[in-house]
Amino acid sequence: MSSTGKVAIVTGAAQGLGKAFCDILLKNGAKVGLVDFNSELGQKTLAEFEQKYGQNRVMFVKCDVSNSKQLSAYKGIQCIDLYKQTFEAIKHKLGGLDIVINNAGVGGEMEDTWERTVDINVKGTIKGTMLGMELMRKDKGGNGGVIVNVASMAGINPNPCGPVYAATKSAIIMYSQSWSKNPELAQNGVRINVLAPAFADTALVKAMGDTNTMHAPAIARVIMQRVGIMTPETVAEALYELVDDQNKTGAILKIAQTTGKEYHTY
Numbered sequence: 001m002s003s004t005g006k007v008a009i010v011t012g013a014a015q016g017l018g019k020a021f022c023d024i025l026l027k028n029g030a031k032v033g034l035v036d037f038n039s040e041l042g043q044k045t046l047a048e049f050e051q052k053y054g055q056n057r058v059m060f061v062k063c064d065v066s067n068s069k070q071l072s073a074y075k076g077i078q079c080i081d082l083y084k085q086t087f088e089a090i091k092h093k094l095g096g097l098d099i100v101i102n103n104a105g106v107g108g109e110m111e112d113t114w115e116r117t118v119d120i121n122v123k124g125t126i127k128g129t130m131l132g133m134e135l136m137r138k139d140k141g142g143n144g145g146v147i148v149n150v151a152s153m154a155g156i157n158p159n160p161c162g163p164v165y166a167a168t169k170s171a172i173i174m175y176s177q178s179w180s181k182n183p184e185l186a187q188n189g190v191r192i193n194v195l196a197p198a199f200a201d202t203a204l205v206k207a208m209g210d211t212n213t214m215h216a217p218a219i220a221r222v223i224m225q226r227v228g229i230m231t232p233e234t235v236a237e238a239l240y241e242l243v244d245d246q247n248k249t250g251a252i253l254k255i256a257q258t259t260g261k262e263y264h265t266y
């Protein structure tokens with residue numbers, strides 16, 4: 001099925017998996033709002049997509065998903081919710097909202113990096129889910145839609161390299177699963193699914209040897225050899241299955257290079 005005329009938001013869209021997710025959505029006819037805190041890379045990716053798909057189907061908004069409330073001096077000092085404004089602006093400019101991919105995520109396990117990992121991977125994803133529900137629920141004026149939260153195989157199978165990262169991914173799996181059990185969501189036309197990839201060839205994985213990223217890098221290399229490394233395009237095809245299949249809600253789709261796709265059940 002195609003996504004022609006649908007509007008999608010993808011966070012962490014400037015590179016890696018997020019960029020591949022935008023590409024598959026655009027290829028299938030959707031309009032896409034790219035969200036990323038890296039403005040330079042976001043603008044570069046936007047220009048690539050405009051060239052490939054035309055100017056009216058894509059936009060970029062700079063936003064840090066971990067830092068939604070910021071002080072603004074506009075009309076007196078007040079607290080503004082930039083994350084909310086970002087989603088609202090995309091819905092307004094592209095003419096609706098049907099698909100939300102909460103993809104922005106980082107690694108970082110050490111004393112000076114672990115809290116940022118929790119803020120981005122957990123709080124950023126929860127807030128993105130809340131905004132998606134708010135803007136897509138039929139009882140709030142939306143047309144229904146689908147949310148896909150990007151977790152990781154590390155949130156399902158324990159590994160010694162990234163306990164904090166694993167905990168954040170496990171948290172968003174259970175957060176998403178819990179919402180999927182609430183009949184209110186289905187009644188209002190919103191589906192929610194989780195994508196749980198193993199390793200893919202992106203900047204995140206290339207940075208894995210950095211000392212502040214993880215523990216036991218030698219063990220990570222062994223795991224990586226066993227499960228293999230996917231292209232972002234392979235992961236994007238799995239993502240699109242969760243978007244496109246109208247019967248899928250509460251699904252957790254695992255994917256690895258050596259074992260392929262498998263729906264996880266408890």
Ligand SMILES: NC(=O)C1=CN([C@@H]2O[C@H](COP(=O)(O)OP(=O)(O)OC[C@H]3O[C@@H](n4cnc5c(N)ncnc54)[C@H](O)[C@@H]3O)[C@@H](O)[C@H]2O)C=CC1
Nearest residue numbers: 012014015016017036037064065105152199200202203204
């Ligand atoms: N690459 C892999 O092997 C796997 C990645 N994942 C998950 O997929 C998602 C994407 O990862 P990759 O593409 O590999 O990473 P990446 O590092 O290549 O790209 C991440 C993008 O997110 C953006 N970003 C990071 N923090 C942000 C924030 N606070 N606000 C807005 N944008 C932010 C970055 O600027 C970057 O453009 C992450 O959630 C990651 O945990 C899951 C399983 C495997």
Ligand SMILES: CCCCC/C=C\C=C\C(=O)C/C=C\C/C=C\CCCC(=O)O
Nearest residue numbers: 107152153154157159161162165198199
């Ligand atoms: C593994 C922590 C690394 C910190 C973050 C950097 C990259 C993240 C990559 C992934 O999310 C890759 C996903 C899974 C790898 C970890 C364990 C999977 C175990 C697979 C198995 O046992 O079959």
